[in-house]
Amino acid sequence: xxxxxxxxxxxxxxxxxxxxxxxxxxxxxxxxxxxxxxxxxxxxxxxxxxxxxxxxxxxxxxxxxxxxxxxxxxxxxxxxxxxxxxxxxxxxxxxxxxxxxxxxxxxxxxxx
Amino acid sequence: xxxxxxxxxxxxxxxxxxxxxxxxxxxxxxxxxxxxxxxxxxxxxxxxxxxxxxxxxxxxxxxxxxxxxxxxxxxxxxxxxxxxxxxxxxxxxxxxxxxxxxxxxxxxxxxxxxxxx
Numbered sequence: 001x002x003x004x005x006x007x008x009x010x011x012x013x014x015x016x017x018x019x020x021x022x023x024x025x026x027x028x029x030x031x032x033x034x035x036x037x038x039x040x041x042x043x044x045x046x047x048x049x050x051x052x053x054x055x056x057x058x059x060x061x062x063x064x065x066x067x068x069x070x071x072x073x074x075x076x077x078x079x080x081x082x083x084x085x086x087x088x089x090x091x092x093x094x095x096x097x098x099x100x101x102x103x104x105x106x107x108x109x110x111x112x
Numbered sequence: 113x114x115x116x117x118x119x120x121x122x123x124x125x126x127x128x129x130x131x132x133x134x135x136x137x138x139x140x141x142x143x144x145x146x147x148x149x150x151x152x153x154x155x156x157x158x159x160x161x162x163x164x165x166x167x168x169x170x171x172x173x174x175x176x177x178x179x180x181x182x183x184x185x186x187x188x189x190x191x192x193x194x195x196x197x198x199x200x201x202x203x204x205x206x207x208x209x210x211x212x213x214x215x216x217x218x219x220x221x222x223x224x225x226x227x228x229x
Contacts, residue, residue, distance in 0.1 A: 004154075034217070043116070043203055043220035044155065087154055098209075098216060099145065099168060102154030 002027045002092045006103035013078055013110045021073040021106045023088030027095075033071050034100060035064050036087040044087055078110045114138070116221035118204050124227045125194055133189040133224045137206030144187050145218060146179055147203040155203055161187060162209065194228045201225050 005024045013019055025033065032051055036044035048057045050066040057064050061082060063074040073086055085107045089100040117136045125131050137144050143162055147155035157171040161181045169179075176194075181187040191198055205218040 006154075036220075041222075043205075043222045046217050046219060049217055089154070098143065098207075099157040099160055099171070100147075100155070100218060101157070104152070104154050 002090055002095060002101040004088055004090055004101055004103035006086075006088050006106050008106060009104065010107045011109070013075075013108065015079055015110055015112050016077050018074070018076045018078070020075070021086055021088075021108070023071040023073070023103055024069060025071070025088075025090045025103075026069075027090045027092040027101075029093035031091045031093050031095075031098075033066055034089045034091070035071070035073055036089065038085045038087055038105070047086075075108070078108075080110045080112050083108055083110045116204055116206055116219055118202075118221040118224050120224060121222065122225045122227075124229065126229050127194060127196060129194050129228075131191050131194055131226065133191075133202050133226070135187045135189070135204030135206075135221060137185065137187070137204070138208075138219060141206035141208050141219075142184070143207045143209045143216065143218075144181060145205040145207075146187070146189050147205065147220075149201045149203055149223070151200075158189070158202075191226075194226075196228050199226055199228045 003026045007022045035047040038044045048064040053068045061076045085105040087105045089102040119134045146158040149155045160168040164184045176192045179189045201223040203223045205220045207216040207218045
């Protein structure tokens, strides 16, 4: 069974204070690892897909990296508008129906 | 519209009642998913449609839950004899799938917040 664990559960940052979020996973053959951002009262918003170890993707102040056991989401010089819950999910080759298995998320609060 | 839409945005019902939640996917997306998200948790998979058929319903918690997608576009999640434990946000997602596709980002709607009193 695919499993995803995210840490920390919550993160308080000062504006400009860079940090990293961790996503550890176990999956029977990784088809893709996905990062989403979720604002309160809204659905998850797609950020990145990573497919293989060593891959990196960037978008503005966010950079996602992938190893064989975990993924990191690096937030560089965050701004208050980066405050959100960040969700990690995996899709395994053996997961029927291409379903995503999500972690519990990391709630990020960036204070000005 | 450009994104996935869900109606209603909020639904309050009484224990034992029947509810229907609607999802309108992105035009052209053949795959449709339902997830359930409890407060402070990540979404949990319920059911997946490829076209009109339910390709995987392994996440439905019990036989009170049922979903349909009769024309391969709009989907309805149906919950019979609702219980207080069914209270959650129900999320719908869609994706574009082709035979042999190696990836499929799922795009989510805003969700329906269901409260069972």
